[in-house]
Amino acid sequence: MFCYQCEETARGTGCTVRGVCSKDEVLCGVMDVLLYLCRGIAVRDLAARERGEAGSNEARRFLADALFATLTNVNFDPARIRELIRKAVAIRDALPPAGPNEPDAATWTPASDAEIDAKAKEVGVLATENEDVRSLREMLIYGMKGIGAYYHHAAVLGYTDDAVEAFLEKGLASTTKDLSVDEMVALVLECGRVGVATLALLDTANTATYGDPVITSVKTTVGDRPGILVTGHDLKDLAELLEQSKDAGIEIYTHGEMLPAHAYPAFKKYPHLVGNYGTSWHHQKEEFEPFNGPVLFTTNCIIPPKESYIGRLYTTGPVGWPGVIHIPAGPDGTKDFSPIIRVAQSSLPPSPLPGSGRDLVTGCAHKAVLELAGTIVEAVKKGDITRFVVMAGCDGRQPEREYYTEFAKALPASTVILTAGCAKYRYNALDLGTIGGIPRVVDAGQCNDCYSLVVIAQALADAFGVGINDLPLSFNIAWYEQKAVLVLLALLSLGVKKITLGPKLPGFVSPNVLKVLVENFDLAPNTTVDEDMARLVPA
Numbered sequence: 001m002f003c004y005q006c007e008e009t010a011r012g013t014g015c016t017v018r019g020v021c022s023k024d025e026v027l028c029g030v031m032d033v034l035l036y037l038c039r040g041i042a043v044r045d046l047a048a049r050e051r052g053e054a055g056s057n058e059a060r061r062f063l064a065d066a067l068f069a070t071l072t073n074v075n076f077d078p079a080r081i082r083e084l085i086r087k088a089v090a091i092r093d094a095l096p097p098a099g100p101n102e103p104d105a106a107t108w109t110p111a112s113d114a115e116i117d118a119k120a121k122e123v124g125v126l127a128t129e130n131e132d133v134r135s136l137r138e139m140l141i142y143g144m145k146g147i148g149a150y151y152h153h154a155a156v157l158g159y160t161d162d163a164v165e166a167f168l169e170k171g172l173a174s175t176t177k178d179l180s181v182d183e184m185v186a187l188v189l190e191c192g193r194v195g196v197a198t199l200a201l202l203d204t205a206n207t208a209t210y211g212d213p214v215i216t217s218v219k220t221t222v223g224d225r226p227g228i229l230v231t232g233h234d235l236k237d238l239a240e241l242l243e244q245s246k247d248a249g250i251e252i253y254t255h256g257e258m259l260p261a262h263a264y265p266a267f268k269k270y271p272h273l274v275g276n277y278g279t280s281w282h283h284q285k286e287e288f289e290p291f292n293g294p295v296l297f298t299t300n301c302i303i304p305p306k307e308s309y310i311g312r313l314y315t316t317g318p319v320g321w322p323g324v325i326h327i328p329a330g331p332d333g334t335k336d337f338s339p340i341i342r343v344a345q346s347s348l349p350p351s352p353l354p355g356s357g358r359d360l361v362t363g364c365a366h367k368a369v370l371e372l373a374g375t376i377v378e379a380v381k382k383g384d385i386t387r388f389v390v391m392a393g394c395d396g397r398q399p400e401r402e403y404y405t406e407f408a409k410a411l412p413a414s415t416v417i418l419t420a421g422c423a424k425y426r427y428n429a430l431d432l433g434t435i436g437g438i439p440r441v442v443d444a445g446q447c448n449d450c451y452s453l454v455v456i457a458q459a460l461a462d463a464f465g466v467g468i469n470d471l472p473l474s475f476n477i478a479w480y481e482q483k484a485v486l487v488l489l490a491l492l493s494l495g496v497k498k499i500t501l502g503p504k505l506p507g508f509v510s511p512n513v514l515k516v517l518v519e520n521f522d523l524a525p526n527t528t529v530d531e532d533m534a535r536l537v538p539a
């Protein structure tokens with residue numbers, strides 16, 4: 001196997017025996033084959049549309065969901081990926097051939113699981129021999145995985161965009177062709193632009209459906225009733241669970257990336273949504289055991305469950321773990337969460353987690369923050385706020401992530417951290433105080449709510465009559481999986497320069513591609529707290 005799509009890739013270069021995430025050779029192989037077939041689907045559907053035929057919307061939607069299924073820590077169940085492979089073949093074969101010289105991805109048909117496993121050895125990441133071509137192709141594919149994920153969440157709420165779907169098709173089809181470096185770089189930047197559109201689409205979907213988030217203090221204490229813990233990013237799943245459980249005598253807690261849900265007006269009307277339990281994804285083992293009740297995974301990140309709680313885990317949507325009960329969507333798209341609710345009713349209440357108890361502030365999305373724009377601009381003019389530091393992105397399990405806690409603590413008291421994503425758990429429980437009523441940790445929400453940070457930055461730039469790069473604004477971004485790759489590409493496509501990225505640069509960025517990123521965007525790896533502080537927060 002070979003996989004280097006996430007920040008924790010072995011030795012910083014690639015997982016070759018077993019993933020640090022626990023993905024094994026079989027799973028890696030079926031994911032590679034699924035992506036291979038997606039290229040075939042893209043080639044055929046694109047050709048049909050170029051001939052002026054209607055094309056298949058089902059095929060395009062499938063591409064987004066299949067990309068999402070292969071994102072880090074989403075689906076560890078090879079049986080589910082094999083099902084997607086069978087579906088991919090059926091979707092592709094329902095499309096007319098692209099012409100006389102179709103690539104193998106558009107024609108190869110597996111007759112058995114053994115043939116799929118054999119094919120996996122030919123079609124993985126290393127099938128692209130040239131290191132720079134591989135680097136640019138994979139960067140595009142990882143950015144598209146991020147698009148696929150965010151698009152999925154928007155689409156389940158009824159928000160779709162033909163241009164996003166068309167780009168996924170074009171991008172996948174492009175990886176079957178020999179393109180020039182310039183053409184590949186252009187596609188990567190286009191991926192960032194489409195990423196901005198996708199993030200905006202999801203923002204519209206979430207806020208139109210559940211209201212604009214309001215700044216909210218979330219409890220981290222526990223009550224004496226049993227509960228369900230909901231983790232991941234999918235707000236629709238939470239909405240349905242809240243409605244179905246409202247008279248069940250249980251309480252609902254959020255975990256990880258679900259914390260910002262507390263800020264949406266539609267969820268505030270459920271008094272049994274009581275608080276947040278735990279922190280970011282990699283603490284599942286310590287946090288799920290004492291929760292005592294069932295845990296619902298609506299998306300990533302799932303990590304290998306312990307025997308002590310695997311029996312009360314449930315997955316839904318694109319998430320999967322072998323042996324864990326999966327709640328599917330019914331024909332009308334709704335889900336029946338009654339099995340989880342019943343299990344919760346006979347569970348013990350959660351035990352308090354050591355070190356918890358401090359309220360967490362979230363919901364600082366663009367509307368809520370822009371209502372404070374006058375106060376913020378005034379605070380900047382008076383020198384009470386000297387700099388904003390974007391510290392959004394992902395958390396991760398490696399000890400060097402402590403850097404982000406130390407960096408947050410070392411920031412001058414006149415700085416404001418703008419954050420989104422699970423990276424915030426490195427510093428959102430610190431007592432960093434407020435500046436004139438503005439929290440020093442402005443948590444816009446989930447990783448997709450980096451979009452809010454862009455809107456806020458643009459509004460500040462407009463207020464001061466300067467460009468984003470001229471604001472007292474620095475970027476110290478933490479990445480782990482491919483949604484963060486998309487967010488990075490989105491920022492680059494907006495012309496944001498001087499981004500510091502850590503805790504390691506991506507293993508999939510070849511030295512030559514890194515040179516392009518450094519020369520054009522001034523991208524730099526993070527170093528030490530002191531060195532980065534001097535560069536990002538000049539005195």
Ligand code: SF4
Nearest residue numbers: 003006015019020021
């Ligand atoms: Fe390794 Fe990350 Fe790929 Fe898992 S997702 S196999 S940890 S590079």
Ligand code: SF3
Nearest residue numbers: 300301394421422447
């Ligand atoms: Fe976190 Fe997995 Fe990326 Fe949505 S939950 S930010 S890592």
